Amino acid sequence: MKVGVVGLGTMGAGIAQLAVEAGLETVGREVTDELGEKARGRIEHFLSRKVEKSQIDSFDIGLLSLTTDVSAFAECDVVIEAIVEELEPKRKLFAELERVCRADAVLATNTSALSVTEIAGATSTPERVVGMHFFNPAPLMPLVEIVRAERTSDGAFGTAYALGERLGKHPIRCHDTPGFVVNRILIPLLNDCVRVLDEARVTPADLDAGMKHGAGWPMGPCELVDLVGIDVHVHASEALWEKLREPRMAPPARLVAMANAGLLGRKSGRGFYEYGR
Ligand code: 3HC
Numbered sequence: 001m002k003v004g005v006v007g008l009g010t011m012g013a014g015i016a017q018l019a020v021e022a023g024l025e026t027v028g029r030e031v032t033d034e035l036g037e038k039a040r041g042r043i044e045h046f047l048s049r050k051v052e053k054s055q056i057d058s059f060d061i062g063l064l065s066l067t068t069d070v071s072a073f074a075e076c077d078v079v080i081e082a083i084v085e086e087l088e089p090k091r092k093l094f095a096e097l098e099r100v101c102r103a104d105a106v107l108a109t110n111t112s113a114l115s116v117t118e119i120a121g122a123t124s125t126p127e128r129v130v131g132m133h134f135f136n137p138a139p140l141m142p143l144v145e146i147v148r149a150e151r152t153s154d155g156a157f158g159t160a161y162a163l164g165e166r167l168g169k170h171p172i173r174c175h176d177t178p179g180f181v182v183n184r185i186l187i188p189l190l191n192d193c194v195r196v197l198d199e200a201r202v203t204p205a206d207l208d209a210g211m212k213h214g215a216g217w218p219m220g221p222c223e224l225v226d227l228v229g230i231d232v233h234v235h236a237s238e239a240l241w242e243k244l245r246e247p248r249m250a251p252p253a254r255l256v257a258m259a260n261a262g263l264l265g266r267k268s269g270r271g272f273y274e275y276g277r
Helices: 010-021 033-052 087-100 116-120 154-166 182-199 204-215 221-228 230-244 253-260
Strands: 002-006 025-029 064-067 078-081 106-109 129-134 143-148 170-175
Touching: 002 010, 010 025, 010 033, 010 129, 025 033, 033 064, 078 087, 078 154, 087 106, 087 116, 106 154, 116 129, 129 154, 143 154, 154 170, 182 204, 182 221, 182 230, 182 253, 204 221, 221 230, 230 253
Parallel strands: 002 025, 002 078, 025 064, 078 106, 106 129, 143 170
Antiparallel strands: 129 143
């Protein structure tokens, strides 16, 4: 099986890493060679750490080929999209993928909260479009949601499910509803946490300690939003709010202000916390 990954940011690089680790030929696309090389460096680093820690025997980074050109996906069996979390760029990409990919290739989106059906609607073959929603950090989080859009075929759904298993994940099946399963619950919950910061006049560190030590979370909500990316969380939150109109879904003003100020969390070096770069 040959897998394509479009966008090698945090999520895309993590997905490409899983594919390489699973021994699959992988084509990764970024907009510049430099960004592609940066992702390859990250993938090599994490896989080398796994070898050092005896979690895997070896890996073959030669399985990963980099490109800036979408036509390099022509021979892929499955292409997973992990680009910016906005509907129009995704729809444009899927229309392009439909043109360049084999007719039997499955086209998957890693969208967090956009409608897979609306993305699929940009193609004339929506039956081969499916959601494959990984969680951040993709190499460490065991879950992948396999999302059935209105017109997804059983064949495409089955291929995506099997690929999820092949990548070592625990797939769950769901339908194309806003936020699918986990984000439908997690995003308003994280929004509540951020609102509590102001309401209870508690510091991010104390709120995080509260949820870790009082609710058993593996990391605190502020650390988690910093990891996910403030901008990614705001986009997902806006998408849920647009569809469901529940006040808890709307992104808290504090997060919108942080996103506008470029405080995006770990990836920008500063969010609720500061990170060495
Ligand atoms: N690939 C492989 N290994 C990686 C890695 C990667 N991309 N990133 C980090 N690691 C490695 C680190 O290198 C580290 O090993 P090393 O220090 O020996 O080199 C190892 O993983 C463990 O790192 P940590 O000590 O940080 O690991 P923890 O045991 O603390 O667990 C965690 C980290 C799994 C992230 C845990 O804190 C956790 O489960 N947090 C919650 C994450 C979560 O909820 N994610 C979901 C977010 S919501 C989402 O993604 C949806 C989206 O649509 C918005």
